[in-house]
Amino acid sequence: MTQTREVVGGCPLDCPDGCSWKVTVTDGKAVRLRGNPDHPYTRGTLCVKVNQYLDHVASPDRLLYPMRRTGPKGSGRFTRIGWDEALTEIADQLDRIVRESGGEAIWPYQGTGNLGFLQGLQGRAGARLWHVLGASRHEMTICSIAGLHGTTYATGTSRGIDPESMAHARLILLWGANTLTTSHHLWRFVDQARRAGAHVVVIDPVRTRTARQADEHIAPLPGTDAALALGLLHVVLAEGAEDRDYLERYTLGWPEFRDRILEYPPDRVAAITGLTEEQIVTLGRRLAHTRPTAIRAGIGVQRHAGGGEVLRMLACLVGVTGDWQYPGGGLAFSTDGYFGGDRDALARPDLLTRPVRALSMTRLAETLLDVDDPPVRALVVYGSNPVASAPDQNRIRRALTRPDLFTVVLDHFPTDTVDYADIVLPATMQTEHLDVLDGYGHMYITWNEPAVPPPGECLSTTETFRRLARHLGLTEPSLYDSDEELAGQLLATDDPSLAGISMERLRTEGWARLNYEPAFLPFADGFPTPSGRLEFHSERAAADGLDPLVGYVPPKEPNDPDLSRRFPLTLIAGAGHFFVNTVFGNKPELVRRAGGPRIVLHPDDAGPRGLVDGGQARIFNDRGAFTATMSVDADHVRPGVVATTKGHWLKLSGGAGVNATVDERDSDMGGGTVFHDNRVQIEPVVPGDVEPS
Ligand SMILES: Nc1nc2c(c(=O)[nH]1)N[C@H]1C(S)=C(S)[C@@H](COP(=O)(O)OP(=O)(O)OC[C@H]3O[C@@H](n4cnc5c(=O)[nH]c(N)nc54)[C@H](O)[C@@H]3O)O[C@H]1N2
Ligand SMILES: Nc1nc2c(c(=O)[nH]1)N[C@H]1C(S)=C(S)[C@@H](COP(=O)(O)OP(=O)(O)OC[C@H]3O[C@@H](n4cnc5c(=O)[nH]c(N)nc54)[C@H](O)[C@@H]3O)O[C@H]1N2
Ligand code: SF4
Ligand SMILES: [Mo]
Numbered sequence: 001m002t003q004t005r006e007v008v009g010g011c012p013l014d015c016p017d018g019c020s021w022k023v024t025v026t027d028g029k030a031v032r033l034r035g036n037p038d039h040p041y042t043r044g045t046l047c048v049k050v051n052q053y054l055d056h057v058a059s060p061d062r063l064l065y066p067m068r069r070t071g072p073k074g075s076g077r078f079t080r081i082g083w084d085e086a087l088t089e090i091a092d093q094l095d096r097i098v099r100e101s102g103g104e105a106i107w108p109y110q111g112t113g114n115l116g117f118l119q120g121l122q123g124r125a126g127a128r129l130w131h132v133l134g135a136s137r138h139e140m141t142i143c144s145i146a147g148l149h150g151t152t153y154a155t156g157t158s159r160g161i162d163p164e165s166m167a168h169a170r171l172i173l174l175w176g177a178n179t180l181t182t183s184h185h186l187w188r189f190v191d192q193a194r195r196a197g198a199h200v201v202v203i204d205p206v207r208t209r210t211a212r213q214a215d216e217h218i219a220p221l222p223g224t225d226a227a228l229a230l231g232l233l234h235v236v237l238a239e240g241a242e243d244r245d246y247l248e249r250y251t252l253g254w255p256e257f258r259d260r261i262l263e264y265p266p267d268r269v270a271a272i273t274g275l276t277e278e279q280i281v282t283l284g285r286r287l288a289h290t291r292p293t294a295i296r297a298g299i300g301v302q303r304h305a306g307g308g309e310v311l312r313m314l315a316c317l318v319g320v321t322g323d324w325q326y327p328g329g330g331l332a333f334s335t336d337g338y339f340g341g342d343r344d345a346l347a348r349p350d351l352l353t354r355p356v357r358a359l360s361m362t363r364l365a366e367t368l369l370d371v372d373d374p375p376v377r378a379l380v381v382y383g384s385n386p387v388a389s390a391p392d393q394n395r396i397r398r399a400l401t402r403p404d405l406f407t408v409v410l411d412h413f414p415t416d417t418v419d420y421a422d423i424v425l426p427a428t429m430q431t432e433h434l435d436v437l438d439g440y441g442h443m444y445i446t447w448n449e450p451a452v453p454p455p456g457e458c459l460s461t462t463e464t465f466r467r468l469a470r471h472l473g474l475t476e477p478s479l480y481d482s483d484e485e486l487a488g489q490l491l492a493t494d495d496p497s498l499a500g501i502s503m504e505r506l507r508t509e510g511w512a513r514l515n516y517e518p519a520f521l522p523f524a525d526g527f528p529t530p531s532g533r534l535e536f537h538s539e540r541a542a543a544d545g546l547d548p549l550v551g552y553v554p555p556k557e558p559n560d561p562d563l564s565r566r567f568p569l570t571l572i573a574g575a576g577h578f579f580v581n582t583v584f585g586n587k588p589e590l591v592r593r594a595g596g597p598r599i600v601l602h603p604d605d606a607g608p609r610g611l612v613d614g615g616q617a618r619i620f621n622d623r624g625a626f627t628a629t630m631s632v633d634a635d636h637v638r639p640g641v642v643a644t645t646k647g648h649w650l651k652l653s654g655g656a657g658v659n660a661t662v663d664e665r666d667s668d669m670g671g672g673t674v675f676h677d678n679r680v681q682i683e684p685v686v687p688g689d690v691e692p693s
Contacts, residue, residue, distance in 0.1 A: 008510025016441025064456025103134025111384020146672030168328025176301025223555025231269025235284020243322025253537025292329030306553025308669025340495025624660030
């Protein structure tokens, strides 16, 4: 007799929507995956990518067995070995490296492939083992850190409003956020506000799918958003619309900030941002007279030299207008942190017996090539595909071929990074392991129950590290806690966000809303800053070497005259619609729909270079080059700005990707990345020419 059951789970991918799902299992096989219809945010739909997840799980390309490298590093040639052999070799290498160079010679390099608390990034899977070994601390700098720091200087926290509350806004600014591609479940709330009369503006140098659906699209020059914000506030002041009562009661440094705003009249801001004075004044007036105004800032907006400062500015902007005090007003950047689970109980920082150095994800190549105290001798990569995703691809490739570097990669598929591994370990996918997840764009947590057994010899991250601990002969008991025990430790807390949410309830129902009222005001009782106020002037920023007063930090490469002469175009590489970072970059159906790397440019830039729509282009700078198909489109970008998307696998798209051109340089805060602060030149690829490397 056929047996069918439904298993609750959640999407592990790096996406603000953190969907809750249900897997239908018939006779031990996962046959259907759909968005959980009961979940208030997911509402029964997943997305164009994850709708194909079960197919992806069953892909013939899946890594099913441990492997050892047989060809040169980078060749991707491997032979199958057993788990025992693989773990013995890894344990021997790590043991030797720790003895010879100390634990810090190990770099556990964890990415965003899985955001789960047990198997992924949120809980720093493997943290206990790394602490016991005294490995270097991995700093997750590649994504949103600059903005998280920026909002924190201003408000004392990176947490903003519940994005759902945007349904109550009357003006919505989607600021460097490509919502319909990167977090489409938010659109329902945008739409709800719009039906009640809200005006929706997208602020993005690129005419994205989201920009096309908005009431208005404002396209500033990349990296100039903080100047734009100052210009809008200049208009607010001219209209006498600043909220004086709010400024008086809730903010610090207003007189200084006011003076700074007055330095940015619309004509000056027009020159900086490339917008017209009229655009600035019109939007400024709208902002002055529309309460509540909600800003949804994306992550893309902060991938510039002054990216952290942009988020700091946006958090301050909605203080000048007083929007933080209205349901539906304020800034939504991240909800990460509203979940009050016991992260330390999970990661156990107390297992570290002495302080260790931190290594930044942004600086992979430089660290591997240049750091000497001690050099990194073992790199353990999991949930990450840095050869394709991280800045300065060519240097990363060079670094990963270092003969004295021992590289282990845990993954689902033979990625561009797997090609450089000494040992490859096959990892479970989301239908095959236990996990607990939160979201960074909503207020819910999710339980992921394994629905089916793993294929081949795939193991979960937790089980892989338990077995590795055993091979290392480690005796610390907590290294062997089961997944259920780990989940219990995470959830066993008195934190009010979890009141009434037991592990049993979560496991049965599959999701729970954290204990916050709908449309709650995050700063009704003041701000968690040193002064208790929204800080336009921040001593913490000053102590970190930044301007104590919030302001505008220009992008770097567009303002370098010599560089700009040689490389006159600013390249933005945002999210692709059919992948999540490089996940699905090998899924044939999604690769087909994505249509290969594409570069969109304005006819004024195309014409003089002999670049034609549909032709092949070589995009290059001093760091490297990649090829893409051209789209010449006057509506999509302005002259001087070109757009492409991230996520393509290098070996499936000409051997190089956009990150061959990106600099391994820190943004202004937290060591964040500068993916879009990037100047390039473009030339046509004539058929028959040698392909660029
Ligand atoms: N489909 C899909 N969804 C994804 C991802 C994906 O790869 N594909 N990635 C996931 C991840 S890891 C993240 S962090 C989020 C990112 O989510 P988003 O931040 O929404 O996505 P991005 O495309 O990185 O950036 C948003 C927009 O910022 C714009 N932008 C770039 N520079 C500037 C600037 O200087 N000023 C302004 N105003 N805008 C600028 C870009 O043109 C882009 O359209 O999405 C997640 N969701
Ligand atoms: N040019 C440019 N580059 C960018 C960006 C950009 O906007 N422009 N965006 C940046 C951003 S926001 C981010 S977050 C980074 C992402 O960069 P990374 O963190 O490197 O993420 P991915 O490239 O998606 O690689 C994730 C890998 O993890 C694997 N994986 C997934 N789940 C698991 C699991 O449970 N266990 C194990 N072992 N492996 C798993 C996947 O198969 C995949 O190979 O990329 C950055 N790169
Ligand atoms: S990628 Fe985002 S939208 Fe798609 S299923 Fe996962 S959480 Fe939901
Ligand atoms: Mo990200």
